[in-house]
Amino acid sequence: MISDKMTQAFNEQVNREMYSAILYMSMSAHCNQEGLKGFANWFMVQYHEEMFHAMKIYEYIQRQGAQVNLGAIQAPPTTFESPLEMLNQTLAHEQFITRSINDLMELAISEKDHASQIFLEWYVTEQVEEEENDNDIIAQLKFIKDNPQGLMMLDRELAGRATTVPTDFSKGIESAMAASGA
Numbered sequence: 001m002i003s004d005k006m007t008q009a010f011n012e013q014v015n016r017e018m019y020s021a022i023l024y025m026s027m028s029a030h031c032n033q034e035g036l037k038g039f040a041n042w043f044m045v046q047y048h049e050e051m052f053h054a055m056k057i058y059e060y061i062q063r064q065g066a067q068v069n070l071g072a073i074q075a076p077p078t079t080f081e082s083p084l085e086m087l088n089q090t091l092a093h094e095q096f097i098t099r100s101i102n103d104l105m106e107l108a109i110s111e112k113d114h115a116s117q118i119f120l121e122w123y124v125t126e127q128v129e130e131e132e133n134d135n136d137i138i139a140q141l142k143f144i145k146d147n148p149q150g151l152m153m154l155d156r157e158l159a160g161r162a163t164t165v166p167t168d169f170s171k172g173i174e175s176a177m178a179a180s181g182a
Ligand code: FEO
Pocket: 017, 020, 049, 050, 053, 094, 097, 130
């Protein structure tokens, strides 16, 4: 079991992860419109990652016998100045998510909720990777500056990113992970 306070905090995190998903979906749509198909692919893979993050928490709440309460998801921005601006926004958003995961962990610790602490460890590790990925692309974009050839090369590289997380959750997280080899 988890406390009502913990349940509410996890539900709020589901909402944040789903907002992350549509934020990156919106960035993907913008990149597609701009002809940056590789960036569009990278952000769409990111969309799938975020839906996986949301679904893991959704299922954890249910496995703990608690109630999932889905709320309204804020509309994302739809236009962006440049790839660098998008990645800067992505990094800032991921830093916000990292802080919210840390807050969840603090709550689990304060409640001596060991199960939630163990569950949240995966997210703590994941956030390091999320921020690292964004920082890597930002560094490349700063190096490229206004060089179209460099941007096209990076776009081609980002086109190669593949979705490694499951995308069908109809039979639950465990079987989705087994089916996708994640
Ligand atoms: Fe679910 Fe990108 O953090």
